[in-house]
Amino acid sequence: SSQPCPPSPRIFIPAQTSASHWHSYLGVIVSRERQRLEHFQRAEDILEPRFLVDYARNLEAFEFALCASEDAVTMEVPLRIDGDALRVLACQPGDTPAGHRPGLGTFCLEVPSPGTDLEDWTSTVDVMERGDGTGCLVPGKVLQHLKELLVSVIVRCQHLFLLQPGDLSAENLQEDAMELSLLIRGGWKTIRFDIVPVVRRRQEPLRLKGQQSDRGFPKGSLRKAMEEAHFVPASPHCWRSSTHLPILKLLQAVDMLKGPHLDSLRLLDQLRVQDWEEEAGKGSLTFNHLKMVLLWSMELFPSPEDWQDLEGSVYRLLVILLRCLATRHLPHFLHPEENLFQEEALDLTSLYHKVESFAQDPRRFLRFHFGLPARTDSWPADPSTRALLHLPFQVYRIQDSMRRSAMSQLLSKIRQVNP
Structure with missing residues (x-):
């Protein structure tokens, strides 16, 4: 519209010089960051000991404190599975049911011959049989199994009074999504955690196009951030490579x-x-x-x-x-x-x-x-x-x-x- 906008009511931060004006604005942001981190930690205190196993990272708290919006927290939790024993193959039309086209950059995680140590995932979670007799770990079935486990833990926690009324809402678990969403109370604020199963594999360091080794970053940080490939559900039938955690590791390195x-x-x-x-x-x-x-x-x-x-x-x-x-x-x-x-x-x-x-x-x-x-x-x-x-x-x-x-x-x- 060509009409002038009405003035906005504002709360002004006093500043004596240009530099102090920048730092006063930043000071308010940083002071709010502490409160956001407290909300996250209170919610995490409910979530982690009751529902997550082998979880020992602080990257999610780091990102939540940095971000100004109230977006969901993506929490990529590794499956207890030897990802290095799986074969990574590009998804083909024959790997998905009729009418479902595999997306670009999607993969099948092929389970090798029986006897390979994959814990109990290939027996507890059904695999998709292929024409040559091998099978693939199916993301949709993994998510369904984890959802069933999560619901059973919630019921048990409620039965043992390990959850207070209002601590947790699992209503989003009914949605057909590629993550398991829980609403957790963090103080007076409710935070949404999107729990994403991850299959991790060691990989050769990526050679980034046009980028010099560690230029601008602490020594070794690029290699360390990308030493693992992370595969997360892309659809009920295929996986995709995720850079969520590697990017957070790079930000954490920048913080040094x-x-x-x-x-x-x-x-x-x-x-x-x-x-x-x-x-x-x-x-x-x-x-x-x-x-x-x-x-x-x-x-x-x-x-x-x-x-x-x-x-x-x-x-x-x-x-x-x-x-x-x-x-x-x-x-x-x-x-x-x-x-x-x-x-x-x-x-x-x-x-x-x-x-x-x-x-x-x-x-x-x-x-x-x-x-x-x-x-x-x-x-x-x-x-x-x-x-x-x-x-x-x-x-x-x-x-x-x-x-x-x-x-x-x-x-x-x-x-x-x-x-």
Whole structure:
């Protein structure tokens, strides 16, 4: 609409200087992070000892605290099975029932000859017989078996008064989904946990296209994050490779570095929820998108000098985010051939204008408010040109040749697609 937007009621955070304004905004985000972590830990105290076995990770709590939205917590729990004893085969039309086409990048996990030590999964959970007499571990049947086990544990916990009224809701278990969803009370807040069964296999380190070993990351972190392949249900009949945990491991490695790397992610994610959300029914930028932007920023701007202050660090993420929005192409960090914008119903032009409005006038947005978002319309121009020319990037004294060439590297890494 060409009509001006009504002003938004706001809660202002006082600031004396530009730098303090950035850090005041971040300070509110970080203070809320502690409360979110407490909610998660209270819910986890109900979930873990009663329902999960061999669970000893803190990555989910780490992500939940970073994210500004109230999205479900994805909890990938490994099956007690020797994944290295399975054979991974691309799903073929004959591997699925008639009328069901296997998706791209889906796999069958073939069970080898009898006698292989696979615990009791192949006897307790039925396998799909194939023409040559071998069988495959079927995701739908694994999920059904785990669901039955989960329901029986819930009933037993209730019978023994190990659950208080309101602690847990299992109503989402009735849905035909590729995860087991439980609503767990965490203090006064209810948190949704999507429990996903995972088959883990050792793998040779991936050779990432165009990426130098550990460039911008702590030494060994890329290799450690990708030393295992994780297969999760893609459909009732096929599995897919998951990068959820490897990406979280990389973020955790970034947290070990000096500099406001994750603070930049925190700040942009708060803006995503507060000012960049689309109208109901439309796809929006996600926390997962911003995670990828940060990881690309780490590789394209590897020098510690690029991450000395919060404002400069945020602008490095903005340069890449705006370029990806302009070209409509955000490569997955571990699988650059995959465009994360391709399958999303996103209004990338609208998102571009919103992000650019912040880049041009950040002080206008570095405040918490309720009500309608600030108006973000701007004059029309070629987005790809504006992404490169209208950011005050030169004020950060980029002098050495490696960092001066970062933008040309970015243009070659992120495929040129006309907006």
